[in-house]
Amino acid sequence: MDSPAAFRLRATGTPGTDTYVASGPRGSRATFDGFRDGEFLFVVPYAGLSALGATARTEALRYYLSIALQQVWASAGSRIAWLFQSASDADVLRDHVISLVASQRKHFPEASIDIRVPEVSGLLGEQTSPGRRTVRAEELFAAAGELTDADLAPTMLLPLGRPLGYLDAQCERYSVEFGGRSRAIPAPAARIWLALRHRPADLGRPLGALDLERLPWPYEVTREDAVEDLTRQGLVVQAWAQDTTLGDQLSRLRLLPLRTFASDTSSPTGIVARARAARGLDHATTPVSQLIRDVLALGPTHDGLFDAIGAAWVEGATTERSTHRTADRIAEELLPLLAEDVAYLDVPAQSCAPNNVVDPARLTLTAGADTDLCVLPIGFQVDATDDVPTMVRVAGRPEVLDADEGALWALVRDLDTLAPSGERQVQELLAAARERGLRNTEYALDRLEQRALVHRVRGPSALQDLRRLVFRPLLAGLSTTEMLSRSGPAPLRSLGAARDGSGRPQHGITQIDIVATALWGSAGAELPTLAHAVALLFPPGGDLGAVRFVLDRIRDHVRDGAAYLDALEADPTGTGATP
Amino acid sequence: MTGRPRTVSPMRYVTALTGMYGDTRLEVSDPDSAAKYVFDGLRGDALVVAFPSLGPTHAMDPGRLDEHGRLTPEATSKLIGDAHAQVSVANGRHILWACARAEDAERLQELVSGPLADLRTAGGIVGIEVAHLPVNLLRRQWLERAERGQWTPPLGQLPEPEDE
Numbered sequence: 001m002d003s004p005a006a007f008r009l010r011a012t013g014t015p016g017t018d019t020y021v022a023s024g025p026r027g028s029r030a031t032f033d034g035f036r037d038g039e040f041l042f043v044v045p046y047a048g049l050s051a052l053g054a055t056a057r058t059e060a061l062r063y064y065l066s067i068a069l070q071q072v073w074a075s076a077g078s079r080i081a082w083l084f085q086s087a088s089d090a091d092v093l094r095d096h097v098i099s100l101v102a103s104q105r106k107h108f109p110e111a112s113i114d115i116r117v118p119e120v121s122g123l124l125g126e127q128t129s130p131g132r133r134t135v136r137a138e139e140l141f142a143a144a145g146e147l148t149d150a151d152l153a154p155t156m157l158l159p160l161g162r163p164l165g166y167l168d169a170q171c172e173r174y175s176v177e178f179g180g181r182s183r184a185i186p187a188p189a190a191r192i193w194l195a196l197r198h199r200p201a202d203l204g205r206p207l208g209a210l211d212l213e214r215l216p217w218p219y220e221v222t223r224e225d226a227v228e229d230l231t232r233q234g235l236v237v238q239a240w241a242q243d244t245t246l247g248d249q250l251s252r253l254r255l256l257p258l259r260t261f262a263s264d265t266s267s268p269t270g271i272v273a274r275a276r277a278a279r280g281l282d283h284a285t286t287p288v289s290q291l292i293r294d295v296l297a298l299g300p301t302h303d304g305l306f307d308a309i310g311a312a313w314v315e316g317a318t319t320e321r322s323t324h325r326t327a328d329r330i331a332e333e334l335l336p337l338l339a340e341d342v343a344y345l346d347v348p349a350q351s352c353a354p355n356n357v358v359d360p361a362r363l364t365l366t367a368g369a370d371t372d373l374c375v376l377p378i379g380f381q382v383d384a385t386d387d388v389p390t391m392v393r394v395a396g397r398p399e400v401l402d403a404d405e406g407a408l409w410a411l412v413r414d415l416d417t418l419a420p421s422g423e424r425q426v427q428e429l430l431a432a433a434r435e436r437g438l439r440n441t442e443y444a445l446d447r448l449e450q451r452a453l454v455h456r457v458r459g460p461s462a463l464q465d466l467r468r469l470v471f472r473p474l475l476a477g478l479s480t481t482e483m484l485s486r487s488g489p490a491p492l493r494s495l496g497a498a499r500d501g502s503g504r505p506q507h508g509i510t511q512i513d514i515v516a517t518a519l520w521g522s523a524g525a526e527l528p529t530l531a532h533a534v535a536l537l538f539p540p541g542g543d544l545g546a547v548r549f550v551l552d553r554i555r556d557h558v559r560d561g562a563a564y565l566d567a568l569e570a571d572p573t574g575t576g577a578t579p
Numbered sequence: 580m581t582g583r584p585r586t587v588s589p590m591r592y593v594t595a596l597t598g599m600y601g602d603t604r605l606e607v608s609d610p611d612s613a614a615k616y617v618f619d620g621l622r623g624d625a626l627v628v629a630f631p632s633l634g635p636t637h638a639m640d641p642g643r644l645d646e647h648g649r650l651t652p653e654a655t656s657k658l659i660g661d662a663h664a665q666v667s668v669a670n671g672r673h674i675l676w677a678c679a680r681a682e683d684a685e686r687l688q689e690l691v692s693g694p695l696a697d698l699r700t701a702g703g704i705v706g707i708e709v710a711h712l713p714v715n716l717l718r719r720q721w722l723e724r725a726e727r728g729q730w731t732p733p734l735g736q737l738p739e740p741e742d743e
Contacts, residue, residue: 019606210622224719
């Protein structure tokens with residue numbers, strides 16, 4: 001049997017140092033062991049009342065009833081619960097206490113003392129108080145045993161989305177990519193979103209709503225309104241800490257990498273995630289475990305954390321058979337990884353509604369040996385005025401476009417056909433620009449190329465060019481089904497359907513072939529560039545026909561809204577591999 | 580209506596902060612000594628000290644501010660002493676100084692960031708957080724809980740709403 005102090009902690013969650021003191025009318029004063037949801041808690045440790053002789057039992061009754069009377073008066077009729085360690089003690093006192101409370105209702109009509117005998121085993125089970133309402137054990141034992149701050153915080157708030165950065169020098173708008181769309185959020189919401197991402201690493205638990213009240217807050221809008229704004233946009237999920245584990249909360253989300261990984265003997269695990277130059281933290285590293293590395297690498301190709309964990313198990317990356325336990329292990333590592341921008345959380349691929357996806361379907365490729373293969377617009381359009389892009393996001397940073405640059409970038413994106421051979425690609429582009437009255441097109445094109453917002457894939461150096469590009473999937477490989485054929489079952493891997501802003505299915509299922517498998521694989525952390533995808537399929541320096549074939553497949557998937565192209569600048573070798 | 584807001588009832592402000600109503604306080608003792616401190620309650624995991632106003636809260640209360648709106652030396656001395664006592668018994672737990680008025684929160688923040696800054700750096704001690712928690716915000720939180728069917732203190736025990 002627990003000691004009285006241990007029972008008190010388990011029954012109420014109140015630290016042994018804390019006592020609630022209530023003062024009421026007529027000088028009444030009473031102490032309580034806890035207060036939860038308007039109910040005062042009073043613990044009655046084992047007293048062996050049933051074994052007492054008549055006189056001693058009468059004395060004990062008088063003692064406890066005097067306590068009950070003081071409590072009713074001091075609490076001014078608030079609800080009170082007595083939590084007994086011993087059912088036999090409860091049986092001895094129950095009727096007497098109930099009678100006493102009834103006698104005081106002429107003063108305090110709402111007065112009540114509920115008699116309960118909480119079961120101290122089985123925290124997740126249900127506990128029945130004899131003759132009383134059934135209460136969930138978690139209510140009574142939320143903080144029992146291993147009491148953590150998270151137990152005391154009613155909710156935990158998880159930030160979703162990929163951090164892109166502030167959109168202006170005044171830090172008034174911050175951009176987050178989420179569900180395939182970039183969203184600009186105002187400074188108050190950004191402060192909360194960034195706090196949810198970065199502060200849990202210090203606390204060792206997700207933030208709750210109450211933690212946010214401690215944020216410095218110079219804004220007119222309230223914290224609550226800012227949280228509501230984020231929640232409405234889907235950038236924050238609120239979860240009840242007591243209801244489930246963090247790992248369970250993650251099950252329906254995708255955990256996606258923001259960095260590449262490398263071996264590093266100075267790391268305890270031998271593996272580090274490497275920061276990119278886009279954050280201004282070149283060469284910064286964060287140690288990660290093998291499990292996290294594997295699950296993150298699988299993130300882009302699976303439709304949720306549990307799916308990725310399942311795949312990691314199939315591939316032998318984990319021997320833990322319980323997906324939930326593995327998810328909990330990952331959750332333990334997750335908070336620092338979010339804080340260090342190693343990873344981010346996104347909705348399942350099925351829920352992605354990509355916008356402004358570059359459509360290379362409108363680009364015509366050529367296999368000419370020494371000429372341009374194609375001109376690709378890179379990145380997401382973040383903002384526009386009168387349909388002219390004013391800002392795009394590339395490699396995690398926002399890039400402001402002036403009117404000339406924006407118009408040309410849009411032209412590259414929207415042009416139906418480009419010339420099929422030689423330098424005419426660019427010439428055709430410039431001619432089309434002139435036709436549309438665009439100004440300073442050559443200068444603007446040069447600026448866009450210098451800033452890696454437009455990419456010209458050239459013939460002989462095509463593979464090298466592709467090292468600077470990243471294939472970013474917006475859809476995951478959802479399932480592997482088996483199709484029966486005469487030669488036996490054949491695996492058919494398929495993509496999920498994207499949805500548009502209204503929630504309607506935007507695209508159907510897309511079958512994944514070997515090229516797509518390589519492309520999706522290149523989106524992981526190990527092989528981050530398109531050059532790797534091509535190299536997986538063809539001999540290094542392979543012929544231009546092969547490159548063109550891959551670019552065609554990229555075109556198909558981007559057209560399907562399943563991916564977009566981004567630039568990778570930090571890794572000059574383009575390998576993402578161990579030095 | 581503009582101008583100085585009405586005086587907030589200290590007891591009702593505590594109710595709005597902690598959910599406890601009636602005259603109930605939370606007494607915390609230092610396990611290593613006989614020291615005790617009586618807080619206004621818990622808000623989440625934070626031990627709460629409520630500051631409905633640094634000015635006079637009733638006719639006989641001189642308040643803690645001088646004619647220029649600054650903390651008086653006596654009030655400053657008392658607050659510093661209280662802060663050390665609170666941190667001592669809190670034993671590393673969060674302490675929240677909750678202010679109904681933004682200007683009060685600013686004054687207390689200056690105190691916490693200045694003369695009390697050492698409390699933040701002492702080993703293992705989280706220190707004191709100052710927060711502006713206006714009555715209307717707290718009321719809205721409880722009303723939203725009520726709308727969701729969750730427990731609230733009697734809504735009549737909350738402070739009256741203030742003019743925005």
